[in-house]
Amino acid sequence: MSAVNLISSCETCTRRWKNFQHLTKEELNLVNENRYEATFKPGEIILKQGSPTSNALFIATGMAKTYIEGLNGKNFIISIALPGRLILGPGAYVDSRHTYTVAAITTVQACFINFEVFKQIVRVNGAFAEGLLEDISAKSLGSLTRMVNLSQKKMHGRLADALLYFSDVVFKNDEYEMILSRQELGEMTNMAKECVVRILKELEDSGVIYSDSSQIKIIDREKLIQISVKR
Amino acid sequence: MSAVNLISSCETCTRRWKNFQHLTKEELNLVNENRYEATFKPGEIILKQGSPTSNALFIATGMAKTYIEGLNGKNFIISIALPGRLILGPGAYVDSRHTYTVAAITTVQACFINFEVFKQIVRVNGAFAEGLLEDISAKSLGSLTRMVNLSQKKMHGRLADALLYFSDVVFKNDEYEMILSRQELGEMTNMAKECVVRILKELEDSGVIYSDSSQIKIIDREKLIQISVKR
DNA sequence: AATTCCTGTTGATATATATCAATAAATAGG
DNA sequence: CCTATTTATTGATATATATCAACAGGAATT
DSSP states (O other): OOSSOSSOOTTTOTTOOGGGGGSOHHHHHHHHHTEEEEEEOTTOEEEOTTSBOOEEEEEEESOEEEEEEOGGGOEEEEEEEOTTSEEOOGGGGTTSBOSSEEEESSOEEEEEEEHHHHHHHHHHOHHHHHHHHHHHHHHHHHHHHHHHHHHHSOHHHHHHHHHHHIIIIISOSSEEEOOSOHHHHHHHHTSOHHHHHHHHHHHHHTTSEEEOSSEEEESOHHHHHHHHHHO | OOOSOSSOOTTTOTTOOGGGGGSOHHHHHHHHHTEEEEEEOTTOEEEOTTSBOOEEEEEEESOEEEEEEOGGGOEEEEEEEOTTSEEOOGGGGTTSBOSSEEEESSOEEEEEEEHHHHHHHHHHOHHHHHHHHHHHHHHHHHHHHHHHHHHHSOHHHHHHHHHHHIIIIISOSSEEEOOSOHHHHHHHHTSOHHHHHHHHHHHHHTTSEEEOSSEEEESOHHHHHHHHHHO
16 A cells, blocks of 8 residues: 555545535545545455444545455455445444445555544535435445346346446446456356356357457347346 | 324324434424325335335334335335334435335325425434434445345245344244235245245244244244354 | 135246366466 | 466256146135
């Protein structure tokens, strides 16, 4: 972890969380004075599940995975953490513990904001509080939808969902590098890695996607959406 | 639905949401002036998924089920709605639509609070906003935990979880009336109704619970918890 | 009381999915 | 550049779970 700040201030940061727009100059300064930066190498853990929520996290550059360490050491990948997004599990307002682990996938430049300061501003700034409520609500809605999808869809549909998530949310492109291993794709879609391999191959054989071990290209998006909805 | 209010005011209501303690007398009056009551018969729909979140809901007496209407008309039961709890899906702060349907199980006396008024108070009262954040966060954390449990546990563990939920959260008693049908228990634990029947029988045969079609009694709680954790 | 319509129950079977074992390919370290 | 280690792939098999079919029992309706 580097001790030198690469970002000069929150005020001028181009990748900052959208909700910071509701802060006064003084509040933004307060945030800026109570943040620190760190750089993580691929694979390194940025936040550990169960540790105290001393900080809210933001990613300036790079990508990370957020996951819950579940039963028998089996992980459950929740999302890909991206620049500009608040990374703060619901535990912050429940048991003051991080709900999930965050681990760097690429090199990650991270920004930590003191959570007590953050929380204090939430108390006095209604618009900021509402922005946080919107953020947490969106994530909560996402969890509910995902829970239903995981429960009611078969493997093909679940994997299609994951492929579309990378295309629509993570890379905003029909062609992208698959930054997760087959094992990890399984941890995201609740399937065994062998099944991930087999279904990716099926999707390729039927002309829906192109795939080699590290690259994915969505060729027939309509069909992929159909698979996502129907199975 | 009755037009007469059975509850005289929020100020004196003994079943009100805990977070109302942070409101000033004026704010509580404002809430009270912008609420209306209604009584629902078993089976009736109180809030419909997808409809506008014009109101936050509270239950004064009775019980309801909250569920998402998922794929192919298959429902997913989220929780049992109980008196004293805020019933407001995350959609309220995302797309202004109810995320799930709420249907009465018993006769339900419900209290509707105008959501715009509610939201306005959130903006100006920091402690109330924080209380709402805690409430929403607790539900979000619950969803995440549930998602992992549904994904990683086998049928026995999932059903054990449901039985413990009724005991610990809904009835606070080791013996209770099973207010859901086998079909609905399946919609809560993601299993076919036939499997619910079979596993309930197994649990009874092995002396963990007593069960007839409408009554459940937890006989060996330790063992039930063990099944919940291990399978 | 007869009828209808649910819900619950049971056994047989089909299907989805995980696990196991073996090998191939890719990657990291020396 | 070679070796060690992880990751990907494939086929065979085991397991978990859903579906189907048939019937029983209760509650509601006529």
